Amino acid sequence: MxxxxxxxxxxxxxxxxxxxxxxxxxxxxxxxxxxxxxxxxxxxxxxxxxxxxxxxxxxxxxxxxxxxxxxxxxxxxxxxxxxxxxxxxxxxxxxxxxxxxxxxxxxxxxxxxxxxxxxxxxxxxxxxxxxxxxxxxxxxxxxxxxxxxxxxxxxxxxxxxxxxxxxxxxxxxxxxxxxxxxRLEFRGELSTSYAIGQEALQAKLETTTSLAQSLNDRVAKFLALGQSEEDQMKRFLYFFLALEIETHATFGRLDHGQELAALLHESAATPPTRSLLGTQLSGLKSLHDRFVWCSACSWTHLTTDDVALFKQLKQARDAIAHGNVSDPPAAMLSTLAYSPCEPYGKRVKWCSLSH
Structure with missing residues (x-):
């Protein structure tokens, strides 16, 4: 300015x-x-x-x-x-x-x-x-x-x-x-806040105790590092690492055959069919594919926009890893910086992911 x-x-x-x-x-x-x-x-x-x-x-x-x-x-x-x-x-x-x-x-x-x-x-x-x-x-x-x-x-x-x-x-x-x-330069930091009542405050504290007990140790570690990091590149990578670890962990916990049966019509949900398709799904290696499957089976509060945004985040992370860019995408950083606790507006509801 x-x-x-x-x-x-x-x-x-x-x-x-x-x-x-x-x-x-x-x-x-x-x-x-x-x-x-x-x-x-x-x-x-x-x-x-x-x-x-x-x-x-x-x-x-x-x-x-x-x-x-x-x-x-x-x-x-x-x-x-x-x-x-x-x-x-x-x-x-x-x-x-x-x-x-x-x-x-x-x-x-x-x-x-x-x-x-x-x-x-x-x-x-x-x-x-x-x-x-x-x-x-x-x-x-x-x-x-x-x-x-x-x-x-x-x-x-x-x-x-x-x-x-x-x-x-x-x-x-x-x-x-x-x-x-x-030349003189002036810099400032702007933050916004919202009012919270007694009942909402109590609910937030109860959510905290639930998350503190259920969060993956490695996910929690990288979230904490991202929250306290000043360097924007490190913040982006820490937050994405937390999201990547949670995706793989959630995918590993799923009973793919059972989850697929729930999504299919009963006539297609025979035991042999569940076994065959479950085996195929368990072999998914792509992080994006695993995220899509987790959103369909476990993270049902995510929308198609959230899944599309994850794809953009991964593309940004890959561009950094391959040396094609040297700065994190500012708009996406604000999305990842959202603490993954519960749905909030149009941002990705990252970690009710751990529930």
């Missing part, structure tokens, strides 16, 4: 209002700091390398000091007070600093400039397009680079973990002057 920043606030941030717009041309680079956990580097050791990943140019500097790593690839310090910065980010190094870029040159006419004591220039939201380009390049290249770093440093029985610590974007003018383009 776009936000309006008043001239008074711009002035309070230390920006000068130029009478004549100043034309600036700059290239930009993104810098991401990883703490490399599992190795030790002596203070004086600092190394760098350049490369191309997914068609994106990058440089990596590795050192016990984030400033030393930055000097190795950008000839400048990353922060002014490194000790305080390390305390703030709860990191002690060594560090791998990854530079993505630089981009092609961007041009802007700016009316608000702040000049730093170190000679750098700061503008306010004058190069939004450059930030978007850096984000796209990082999205393409950083996963490859981080994975390659971890693989390169891992050894037999020696596991190395990369923890992302910080990220920033920095520009450089044609004369070498450092340029920072900043």
């Amino acid at each position: 776009a936000s309006y920043v008043s001239p008074e606030l711009i002035s309070a941030m230390g920006f000068e209002d130029t009478l004549v717009p100043e034309r600036l041309i700059a290239t930009f680079s993104g810098f991401t700091v990883f703490e490399v956990r599992g190795i030790t580097i002596t203070d004086e050791l600092s190394r760098s390398v350049t490369g191309i990943a997914a068609g994106v140019n990058y440089r990596i500097g590795v050192s016990a000091s984030v400033n030393s790593a930055c000097r190795a690839i950008a000839d400048d310090d990353f922060v002014d007070a490194e000790i305080e910065w390390m305390k703030e980010h709860q990191a002690q190094g060594p560090f791998a600093l990854v530079q993505i870029g630089p981009t092609e040159a961007y041009e802007a006419e700016v009316t608000h400039i702040r000049r730093g004591a170190d000679g750098s220039i700061t503008t306010y939201d004058a190069f939004a397009s450059s930030r978007e380009e850096i984000r796209r390049l990082e999205h393409r290249a950083l996963p490859r680079i981080a994975a390659a770093l971890a693989c390169a440093f891992n050894e037999q029985d020696r596991y190395v973990r990369l923890k992302k610590v910080a990220r920033t974007t920095v520009g450089e003018l044609q004369d070498g002057t450092t340029l920072h383009d900043v």
Whole structure:
């Protein structure tokens, strides 16, 4: 959502209002700091390398000091007070600093400039397009680079973990002057609630005790992990795992011949027929097919729309598993995030599934 920043606030941030717009041309680079956990580097050791990943140019500097790593690839310090910065980010190094870029040159006419004591220039939201380009390049290249770093440093029985610590974007003018383009961003979280009366509250608590006793242990584990997880990809996968486990468990409990007999006309429900078709049904392997059969036999409160939605969820999970997408589908995540306890509107009534 776009936000309006008043001239008074711009002035309070230390920006000068130029009478004549100043034309600036700059290239930009993104810098991401990883703490490399599992190795030790002596203070004086600092190394760098350049490369191309997914068609994106990058440089990596590795050192016990984030400033030393930055000097190795950008000839400048990353922060002014490194000790305080390390305390703030709860990191002690060594560090791998990854530079993505630089981009092609961007041009802007700016009316608000702040000049730093170190000679750098700061503008306010004058190069939004450059930030978007850096984000796209990082999205393409950083996963490859981080994975390659971890693989390169891992050894037999020696596991190395990369923890992302910080990220920033920095520009450089044609004369070498450092340029920072900043903007204020406001984020919020909106939640809704509904009123609940005494009788409904009691009913919910009684449902809780019933579910706590009957839920599959593994299903409950993944539901709990999904509820508490902040990362959207992990939330989606945890919730889908819970649904997948419950589907297989329910399918395994069914007497397929008996369930089929109940769905067929009596004339077709002879013991030999039930035995034959029950054997065929028990051999179903596809998760989707098993879900359809469970919805017909055990989860009768599900609708055809719910079954269709499950197919979409599975397709999304498969796309993630095969590497075709790297983000969970936002609309489907809100569906899976619904705690599976009882029917609710048009959402899938996932786990009255366990009843």
